[in-house]
Amino acid sequence: MSLLSVQDLTIALPPGADRPHAVAGVSxxxxxxxxxxxxxxxxxxxxxxAAAIMGLLPPVLRRERGTIEFEGRDLLALSQTExxxxxxxxxxxxxxxxxxxxxxxxxxxxxxxxxxxxxxxxGARDRVPELLAAVNLPDPTRLARAWPHLLxxxxxxxxxxxxxxxxxxxxxxxDEPTTALDVTTQMQxxxxxxxxxxxxxMGVLFIxxxxxxxxxxxxxxxxxxxxxIVEAGGTTQVLDAPEHxxxxxxxxxxxxxxxxxxxxxxRPVLEVVGVRKTFRRGAGLFGGGTTVHAVADADFVxxxxxxxxxxxxxxxxxxTLARCVVRLVQPDEGAIRFHDTNxxxxxxxxxxxxxxxxxxxxxxxxASLNPRRRVSxxxxxxxxxxxxxxxxxxxxxxxxxxxxxxxxxxxxxFPHEFxxxxxxxxxxxxxxxxxxxxxxxDEPVSAxxxxxxxxxxxxxxxxxxxxxxxMLFIxxxLRVAAQICSRIAVMQHGRIVEQGxxxxxxxxxxxxxxxxxxxxxxxxxxxxxxxxxxxAAGEGWGGGNVTTNTAQPHQVTNx
Amino acid sequence: MKLFLRAYARNKGAIAGxxxxxxxxxxxxxxxxxxxxxxxxxxxxxxxxxxxxxxWLGSDSLGRDVAAGIAYGARVSLLIGAVSTAAALxxxxxxxxxxxxxxxALDDAIMRFTEFFQTVxxxxxxxxxxxxFSPSLGSIVSAIAVVSWPPVTRVVRAExxxxxxxxxxxxxxxxxxxxxxxxxxxxxxxxLAPVIVxxxxxxxxxxxxxxxxxxxxxxxxxxxxxxxxxxxxRSVIRLAWWMSVFPGLAIFLTVLALNxxxxxxGDALNPRLARRR
Numbered sequence: 001m002s003l004l005s006v007q008d009l010t011i012a013l014p015p016g017a018d019r020p021h022a023v024a025g026v027s028x029x030x031x032x033x034x035x036x037x038x039x040x041x042x043x044x045x046x047x048x049x050a051a052a053i054m055g056l057l058p059p060v061l062r063r064e065r066g067t068i069e070f071e072g073r074d075l076l077a078l079s080q081t082e083x084x085x086x087x088x089x090x091x092x093x094x095x096x097x098x099x100x101x102x103x104x105x106x107x108x109x110x111x112x113x114x115x116x117x118x119x120x121x122x123g124a125r126d127r128v129p130e131l132l133a134a135v136n137l138p139d140p141t142r143l144a145r146a147w148p149h150l151l152x153x154x155x156x157x158x159x160x161x162x163x164x165x166x167x168x169x170x171x172x173x174x175d176e177p178t179t180a181l182d183v184t185t186q187m188q189x190x191x192x193x194x195x196x197x198x199x200x201x202m203g204v205l206f207i208x209x210x211x212x213x214x215x216x217x218x219x220x221x222x223x224x225x226x227x228x229i230v231e232a233g234g235t236t237q238v239l240d241a242p243e244h245x246x247x248x249x250x251x252x253x254x255x256x257x258x259x260x261x262x263x264x265x266x267r268p269v270l271e272v273v274g275v276r277k278t279f280r281r282g283a284g285l286f287g288g289g290t291t292v293h294a295v296a297d298a299d300f301v302x303x304x305x306x307x308x309x310x311x312x313x314x315x316x317x318x319x320t321l322a323r324c325v326v327r328l329v330q331p332d333e334g335a336i337r338f339h340d341t342n343x344x345x346x347x348x349x350x351x352x353x354x355x356x357x358x359x360x361x362x363x364x365x366x367a368s369l370n371p372r373r374r375v376s377x378x379x380x381x382x383x384x385x386x387x388x389x390x391x392x393x394x395x396x397x398x399x400x401x402x403x404x405x406x407x408x409x410x411x412x413x414f415p416h417e418f419x420x421x422x423x424x425x426x427x428x429x430x431x432x433x434x435x436x437x438x439x440x441x442d443e444p445v446s447a448x449x450x451x452x453x454x455x456x457x458x459x460x461x462x463x464x465x466x467x468x469x470x471m472l473f474i475x476x477x478l479r480v481a482a483q484i485c486s487r488i489a490v491m492q493h494g495r496i497v498e499q500g501x502x503x504x505x506x507x508x509x510x511x512x513x514x515x516x517x518x519x520x521x522x523x524x525x526x527x528x529x530x531x532x533x534x535x536a537a538g539e540g541w542g543g544g545n546v547t548t549n550t551a552q553p554h555q556v557t558n559x
Numbered sequence: 560m561k562l563f564l565r566a567y568a569r570n571k572g573a574i575a576g577x578x579x580x581x582x583x584x585x586x587x588x589x590x591x592x593x594x595x596x597x598x599x600x601x602x603x604x605x606x607x608x609x610x611x612x613x614x615w616l617g618s619d620s621l622g623r624d625v626a627a628g629i630a631y632g633a634r635v636s637l638l639i640g641a642v643s644t645a646a647a648l649x650x651x652x653x654x655x656x657x658x659x660x661x662x663x664a665l666d667d668a669i670m671r672f673t674e675f676f677q678t679v680x681x682x683x684x685x686x687x688x689x690x691x692f693s694p695s696l697g698s699i700v701s702a703i704a705v706v707s708w709p710p711v712t713r714v715v716r717a718e719x720x721x722x723x724x725x726x727x728x729x730x731x732x733x734x735x736x737x738x739x740x741x742x743x744x745x746x747x748x749x750x751l752a753p754v755i756v757x758x759x760x761x762x763x764x765x766x767x768x769x770x771x772x773x774x775x776x777x778x779x780x781x782x783x784x785x786x787x788x789x790x791x792x793r794s795v796i797r798l799a800w801w802m803s804v805f806p807g808l809a810i811f812l813t814v815l816a817l818n819x820x821x822x823x824x825g826d827a828l829n830p831r832l833a834r835r836r
Contacts, residue, residue: 358733362730367727382736
């Protein structure tokens with residue numbers, strides 16, 4: 001008998017939504033000791049399926065039909081009280097956002113003990129250190145007395161896992177538990193979940209949007225699209241021989257190939273020398289506060305026509321460095337030379353002529369467009385401010401929209417009428433309206449679904465070639481960097497620890513941090529069907545002896 | 560816009576509020592047509608109880624028509640409410656925008672200045688100002704404006720602080736827009752929603768302040784107002800209750816209606832909060 005069996009689950013959306021059902025006729029089973037991954041893009045109904053199992057559906061959503069059987073009992077027939085006994089004790093759940101999932105006013109140990117106390121498990125307090133040790137947290141007795149805000153994201157997620165596992169549930173539901181975490185932390189958490197699952201023989205229902213994570217952890221996979229499961233099967237079968245066109249499209253969209261860039265030999269467009277930026281946090285009227293070295297001594301050179309990837313985890317200072325280049329942040333020290341001008345020395349007025357030549361694409365497509373202005377105004381504003389006659393600037397909007405593959409009729413609409421991917425295209429069109437030489441892209445695809453991500457990356461690459469752009473590309477995702485960048489600079493704690501040709505950094509990383517980053521790419525051992533082809537052509541990164549037509553790789557290593 | 564109206568209409572109280580406010584506006588507009596005489600003139604015998612076909616809300620101790628007084632008083636109340644709110648908004652939005660956008664020392668200076676005004680009890684300050692500058696329409700409007708701008712500054716500053724770091728504002732910066740363009744075109748339109756809600760409550764508050772001032776005899780002596788009428792009827796309330804009750808009702812209904820409108824606007828402009836209720 002299977003541990004969990006969901007049959008024909010259908011959840012209706014409120015009238016007026018874009019489709020009648022959030023989840024439509026979903027059926028799957030999960031055996032003890034098995035990891036089932038539900039994969040899908042945002043809005044595919046994967047999280048709602050998990051919420052339905054836990055009985056956590058939002059009140060506006062109604063189950064139309066279907067059954068959820070857990071250990072032979074119909075969960076949907078249970079009363080609230082009976083369900084409460086199941087939750088936590090037999091069914092554990094981990095959420096996406098570890099930063100908000102813990103009560104900030106309770107010590108970590110007390111929160112775990114509370115889970116045990118609620119279910120009347122004896123000796124709650126004594127078991128806490130043991131549970132914390134089980135999720136590989138150092139010094140459990142001391143950590144149990146810590147407040148949540150003192151822990152890092154990865155540590156908090158471990159505490160959440162310890163809480164979910166406290167009563168040894170037979171089923172663990174993990175809803176994107178690693179999405180908010182850095183890549184190295186993500187790998188640790190994935191290994192931890194896999195390890196505990198094997199030790200205890202739990203069933204794990206793992207919800208994710210990332211095929212790399214699937215390759216890392218799943219035994220079986222179910223792919224969801226618009227509320228339906230379109231393909232299900234064993235991990236290797238689905239990943240290596242996908243049958244449904246949607247699955248194929250999703251897998252093809254996973255960034256997987258190495259850019260076949262010939263490194264640029266042109267003259268430097270941008271030279272960043274010894275840039276430093278230190279922030280003071282929490283400093284009041286009477287001093288105090290802490291200093292954060294966001295960027296400490298960064299050097300790099302960007303040559304005409306190339307794409308330099310600035311890679312690092314959150315807090316590594318990559319965004320601050322990019323913002324120094326466009327003067328959203330004033331650097332404390334160092335020179336930023338654009339052709340022959342030191343931008344770091346210019347005042348606001350002196351900067352103005354360079355605004356046309358250096359443009360930026362932002363991360364969050366939902367925050368980067370003014371919600372109260374029409375698309376045509378958003379795009380034409382820049383050129384108008386730079387002195388282009390209004391009529392001419394508005395006239396060019398249609399042309400720019402078709403350049404980023406949007407319909408010119410989009411010009412008269414407001415940003416909220418567009419999807420994330422379309423908004424990001426508008427953001428790109430806004431930057432391109434200035435005819436820039438240098439484009440700075442700050443995590444332009446990290447807020448997007450994987451298929452949209454692939455489209456935007458292709459668009460950026462095509463535009464770079466067509467318009468001869470030079471690009472500084474900031475990302476935390478090494479797979480994305482590998483696909484689009486000709487050179488890569490790895491940042492850690494505000495320093496560039498390694499830089500070089502993409503192929504060289506990926507195949508023979510020199511700095512230990514780069515190595516650990518590369519080892520943490522989820523699904524690194526998995527080569528998607530498309531990758532295998534490109535690898536044959538000598539473009540993959542998996543093999544050790546990939547030869548590339550490189551110039552002398554230069555590297556900046558920081559001891 | 561249609562969406563906004565639909566969200567607003569979902570709040571029944573807000574609909575009632577807007578109807579009452581429009582009614583008060585109508586009364587104020589038609590005052591000189593319905594009562595083609597000065598509210599200060601004698602229209603009949605003193606202390607006439609309400610119900611008389613000529614004096615249907617009764618007359619006061621000098622035989623003046625209470626209904627006419629309320630209609631003409633509505634003009635004064637609305638005028639003072641609107642003008643003083645407009646003046647307070649101008650001052651408050653400007654200072655708040657500068658403080659929130661500039662941050663740093665300028666922000667500190669403006670906020671300390673604002674706090675200085677907030678520590679003084681507003682009604683007392685208004686009395687002092689009107690008493691010093693002698694009661695007139697101008698001095699009353701200025702006094703009310705002076706005591707009611709600090710909350711606007713705080714709200715606008717908070718909005719500016721959060722909007723400032725949004726990516727679309729940074730994008731405008733990168734596109735090379737000037738500070739004024741960024742403030743006017745990018746930030747201000749997005750900061751207006753809470754200000755509009757606040758403004759409707761400020762009108763209500765201004766009407767209350769004005770009534771309080773005229774009740775104490777600090778109203779403009781040439782204009783009849785609701786507060787003045789209550790003040791005049793106070794000493795004879797046992798003899799002629801209608802002299803105080805009807806103007807009092809007028810104040811109560813108008814202020815309540817404006818508050819309901821404010822709540823409805825808040826719901827409509829911030830639909831996510833409203834649905835939770």
